[in-house]
Amino acid sequence: MSNTHTTPIIVSRPALGLTRWIWPGVFLVLGLIAPFVLPGDKWVRVAALALVYVALASGLNILVGLTGLLDLGFIAFFIVGAYTAAIFTVSTFGPLLAEHPAALAWVLPISIVAAILFAGVAGSIIGYPTLRARGDYLAIMTLAFGEIVRIVSINWTEFTGGAVGIRNIPPLSFSGEGVVPPTTTYYIILVVVVILVVALASLIASPVGRAWVAIREDELVASSMGIRTRRYKLLAYVVGASTAGVIGVFFAHMNQFVNPDSFTLEDNFIVLSLVILGGAGTLWGPITGAVLWIFFQAVAKDIPVIAAHPEFRTGLLALIVVVLMILRPGGLVSKRLELTRARGGTAEPDGALETPADRALPAAGAPVLRVAEVKQVFGGLTALESVSFELRHGEVLGLMGPNGAGKSTLLNAISGVTRATSGTIELEGERTERLESNAVSVRGIARTFQTVRLFWDMTVLENLLVGGHARLAGFLPRFLSPVPFVRRNERRTVEEAEAALAFVDAWDCRDRRASSLDAYQQRKVEIARALMTRPRVLLLDEPAAGLNESETRDLARLISRIREHGIDVILIEHDMDLLMGVSDRIIVLDHGVIIADGTPAEIRTDPAVLEAYLGSDAR
């Protein structure tokens, strides 16, 4: 059994049945009764504005909270949505609406689709160049983008009305009435926001949401699990932007005018603060933050000192954020996101690893992986010098060499983490040396890392589901988890994940947060996650580092069992007993050159190996 010497932190089993609806139920009931309990129209308008911020904060949360992409220009997408509605209803369809105000019922959907399209395109435009940028660069680029859109809205006068803006946007009335009670507007916006939040929540508890969180936690590993990271980052921009665009349309109708002052840089920071204040990366945090802040702001307006100095409002928000970040760094709501809605079984599977039915195994001894004359140069340093070898089917190939010999560099080149300077790599006859790591993973090469790299904030099961990502997410995003066949797929993958966990003897940990596991459990989960990609070849980089003797023996048995399942293994290891015991053949690297290739017994007595390890005295 697994060794457990830490206090197990069990992430509560995903809530079943009614309990998981408590939180959304409370919000929905509050949303529905708000106009009845709020004292007067002014407060109903405040509530409607709070809903607008709920949608904005939820959209920005996809970028900042889930995917870890700081966006300081998010308000630009809101501007695009609001101006789209304004231009459509005042200029394009203005004369028609003047004659038939009820035509808004079909102009509005056109505005919404156009806003999704325009904001989505704007999202891709900002998203594309920022795909390679992170941190400071990303922040500055998005900030600049937000300003560009705002400045364009001021200066493109024939379209946007310049500084004056666009007035006389019709209210949300489908009956032709010129005046719409704030309660009606409120309920229309409530319906829109509920639809947006449900759609975003569905996306989060799907392979897409897991891919976003995986990218935030460790982009390199996410890619090694088969996630096309650039595509998912771009998708995050498009989804966030479209959300802001849609709510921008409703804001324009609610406000009945838009001008550049409707959206300032300050609004941008307010939305960002609300996400952080509420709890970035949670579903309900940004929603809570938005509602609390908008109401707090409305109340604060009546406090004399703030009424006299409205500029204090944002300063106050900044102060609240600073204090809260010290007291509660995760934000007001720190409930972990559930990244799957599928439920696992309650009985441990028998521990047999699934082999895909469509997979024809090569003949024993046939070459599976061919590495030919691979060279890797980093600046002036040649880490690998024309390395060539074959991995044959049915074998565990040991890879050893002194520190700095180039072992990890070789694994990185094979797994597509780095691109070899020259040379070829073939997996069952297919060239892979030019592929990115996600494509290499999909072709059938999985890996673990020298220091364990799990998605620490996810549960063990979620970690494994990320491993099964490529099977769950096709080109057409099969992400709408309420759709039955998608759920079936997800359930199948959960079953496979549980089988993989039972195989490595870590099924008990399936609901634990990865960060709570002990060293050996972490290693086993990392191996199970790699197995979830259904690899033909598994690359293990020093899996015994940090393990005790009995764990190392157990690991040796696990590696042999993996080979018995038809998965060929390349094993880097400094633990000689493990390496010699489990490998069928060993190659030895020194200074980026293969100096020996043979059975463990041959390697043990090879003079070149002894010299590399012990110096010239060994001869």
Ligand SMILES: Nc1ncnc2c1ncn2[C@@H]1O[C@H](COP(=O)(O)OP(=O)(O)OP(=O)(O)O)[C@@H](O)[C@H]1O
């Ligand atoms: N991204 C990089 N940029 C520059 N130099 C690198 C890079 N990656 C590795 N190197 C260098 O390449 C050489 C080989 O490193 P590598 O990590 O592959 O060795 P190793 O055999 O895995 O060693 P160890 O057993 O200590 O992990 C080292 O000199 C290392 O400093």
